Amino acid sequence: MAYSSPYMLVFIFLACFVFAFSDNLVAPGDSEKVKLNLYYESLCPYCQKFITEDLVKVIDSDLLTITDLKLVPFGNAEVLDNNTITCQHGEEKCKLNAVQACAISTWPDTLLHLSFITCVEETTKDWKSCVPDPTSLKAINDCYSGDLSKKLILEYANQTLSLEPKHEYVPWVTLNGEPLYENYGDFVPLVCKAYKGKEALPEICDSSSLSRKKSKLQVSFVEDSKNY
Structure with missing residues (x-):
């Protein structure tokens, strides 16, 4: 994907908007906001x-x-005894999890790192674009190549593996700490109501876009990753 992609243009606009008008982006206090993970x-x-169609x-x-909104890129990965991370479908998945963790650290503003992650999840072949x-x-490269990426992923691993109730699959979406289960695709009206x-x-x-036909639940189960 070239730099002229729609997500890249949105990203550049958001970067300018965030830094120029950051005081106007936060209306209610953080404690009032609905926590969506x-x-x-x-x-x-x-x-x-x-991510690309709903979030x-x-x-x-x-x-x-x-x-x-908080994104936690770990999913169904596992932490071995030596703190090595293994992923269901190999190293590339672990790599992109770490890259996205580094992006979240590099751009703490939600709009910026979400725009990047959306772009990556749509293109997948070249995250650098x-x-x-x-x-x-x-x-991001320095974070990924150094110790920070592993530290970030281990923190996300702890957050994921300490969930109560435990996550059963991905995507796993919680609203104010409670899992949405099969309703995760309809998170917008649930956030509004909460x-x-x-x-x-x-x-x-x-x-009017809030009322839509529910799609069939499609997920990747934790147990499938353990049996891979």
């Missing part, structure tokens, strides 16, 4: 579908004004 792994087709609504709307500038590319803050609801909460 996505536990996922790169190259999982069901995670890719959810992308966060980028395209004002939902983040009431949502504290989703990075808008050489400085950011160097930061918000109890004082701010007006985002426009997307009134959108």
